[in-house]
Amino acid sequence: MDQKQYDVTGMSCEHCAASIREEVSEVPGVSEAVVDLAAKSVTVYGTDLDDERLRAAIVEAGYGIADSIAA
Structure with a gap:
């Protein structure tokens, strides 16, 4: 399982x-x-996580991203 924060x-x-x-x-995976x-x-768990789509989902919700850490 992948994880992104x-x-x-x-x-x-x-x-x-x-x-x-x-x-x-709602992002696939x-x-x-x-x-x-x-x-x-926010920490996201799943498989084949698409960083670009996850970032877009956060922005779509109306928020920004200060930093990201892939684990």
């Missing part, structure tokens, strides 16, 4: 976290999206 800018409440979780979960509101990050 993104530091999200502009996320400030549980509604923000839910929006990000929903958008990211994603099995789980874990949003950490306190850390302002």
Whole structure:
């Protein structure tokens, strides 16, 4: 299983976290999206994760990406 983590800018409440979780979960290959509101990050688990599509999903939800770490 692959894992990617993104530091999200502009996320400030549980509604923000839910929006990000929903958008990211729709990307093909994603099995789980874990949003950490306190850390302002999202960790995505799945297979054949497409970094560009995941970044686009976060932006589509209305947020920015400060940094990304592929693990």
